[in-house]
Amino acid sequence: MSSEHPHPDSPDPAGAQHAHGHNHRPDPELYRTEPVSFVRRGDRLTTRRQKTWDRAAGSYIVDVPRDRATTSVAEGTRIDWTQVFGRRAPLVVDIGSGLGESTVQGAMDHPDWDLISVEVYTPGLAALLVQVEDRELGNVRGVQANAPEVLDKLLPAGGVQEVWVFFPDPWHKTRHHKRRLVSPTFADRVARVLASGGVLRLATDWSSYAVHMREVMDGHPEFENAHPGRAAGPESPLTRVRLEGRELQVGAQPVAPRAGTLRAGVSEATAGATSQDPVDHRGGWAPRFEGRPLTSFEAKALNAGRLVFDLTYRRR
Numbered sequence: 001m002s003s004e005h006p007h008p009d010s011p012d013p014a015g016a017q018h019a020h021g022h023n024h025r026p027d028p029e030l031y032r033t034e035p036v037s038f039v040r041r042g043d044r045l046t047t048r049r050q051k052t053w054d055r056a057a058g059s060y061i062v063d064v065p066r067d068r069a070t071t072s073v074a075e076g077t078r079i080d081w082t083q084v085f086g087r088r089a090p091l092v093v094d095i096g097s098g099l100g101e102s103t104v105q106g107a108m109d110h111p112d113w114d115l116i117s118v119e120v121y122t123p124g125l126a127a128l129l130v131q132v133e134d135r136e137l138g139n140v141r142g143v144q145a146n147a148p149e150v151l152d153k154l155l156p157a158g159g160v161q162e163v164w165v166f167f168p169d170p171w172h173k174t175r176h177h178k179r180r181l182v183s184p185t186f187a188d189r190v191a192r193v194l195a196s197g198g199v200l201r202l203a204t205d206w207s208s209y210a211v212h213m214r215e216v217m218d219g220h221p222e223f224e225n226a227h228p229g230r231a232a233g234p235e236s237p238l239t240r241v242r243l244e245g246r247e248l249q250v251g252a253q254p255v256a257p258r259a260g261t262l263r264a265g266v267s268e269a270t271a272g273a274t275s276q277d278p279v280d281h282r283g284g285w286a287p288r289f290e291g292r293p294l295t296s297f298e299a300k301a302l303n304a305g306r307l308v309f310d311l312t313y314r315r316r
């Protein structure tokens with residue numbers, strides 16, 4: 001997957017620089033009120049995916065009226081999911097579904113659920129369609145649109161059972177943090193669509209993003225951590241990253257060493273650590289979600305020595 005996904009931090013994303021620099025290339029995303037969390041990438045499909053797309057997109061990719069950008073959702077759009085799936089079933093929304101592995105796994109494990117893959121990347125959705133056809137899954141649909149707009153405009157208040165955000169683009173550079181998908185406003189959006197008792201599942205292989213996610217979600221009044229205090233202290237993956245210098249091989253940019261007892265090279269990732277105490281006393285990390293397949297993307301992170309942080313929050 002990563003070979004198909006150029007790292008969002010490598011090229012300067014459209015708009016992040018050109019909007020302020022001397023190169024005034026128009027940015028089609030700038031009309032939006034918030035920076036988007038993705039960079040549009042090549043949409044070229046392999047022959048198999050193209051054939052599948054041509055045959056199956058009409059049935060499985062939900063038709064979304066657009067505003068200005070091709071990934072936008074026009075104001076006033078409503079979707080009747082009962083009509084789309086032909087039944088009323090618990091809705092699970094996989095945001096930034098990549099090549100669709102988690103969606104497909106969820107659909108196979110829970111034929112009684114309906115799964116919605118939200119992804120802007122056409123080859124990802126085409127890969128999803130290949131699996132949906134191969135496995136004859138009737139309980140999956142794809143939506144090709146910007147996730148915050150999907151949450152606001154296409155999903156009913158209190159109508160969703162689970163929202164999954166697995167390995168969102170990390171946006172390492174400080175000036176790009178505003179592009180991170182998980183933010184307080186994102187949490188508000190998820191809170192609106194989740195039913196009471198519904199669940200938000202998060203996973204990332206970057207400790208700085210994990211700390212940020214935990215900060216945002218622990219601070220949100222509508223959510224409670226499903227595993228408060230779990231894996232704190234020496235058990236915490238965060239403690240291990242801090243002490244073992246596991247993010248030395250960061251691809252995107254060199255990580256800044258911190259002063260004090262932390263090993264040189266431990267990143268800003270380490271946000272929240274004091275130079276005296278690298279131990280994560282708070283914990284709250286969830287066990288690995290068993291419904292999350294090991295994607296090639298996650299395998300690559302593990303091979304690079306990074307750890308994976310799972311978080312689960314329940315809507316009050």
Ligand SMILES: C[S@@+](CC[C@H](N)C(=O)[O-])C[C@H]1O[C@@H](n2cnc3c(N)ncnc32)[C@H](O)[C@@H]1O
Nearest residue numbers: 037038096097098119120121146147166167297
């Ligand atoms: C790093 S990949 C992870 C894919 C998958 N969840 C996994 O675990 O392998 C992140 C994906 O999120 C998608 N994405 C990022 N921002 C998005 C947004 N605002 N709306 C929809 N998809 C988005 C990207 O196109 C990319 O495919």
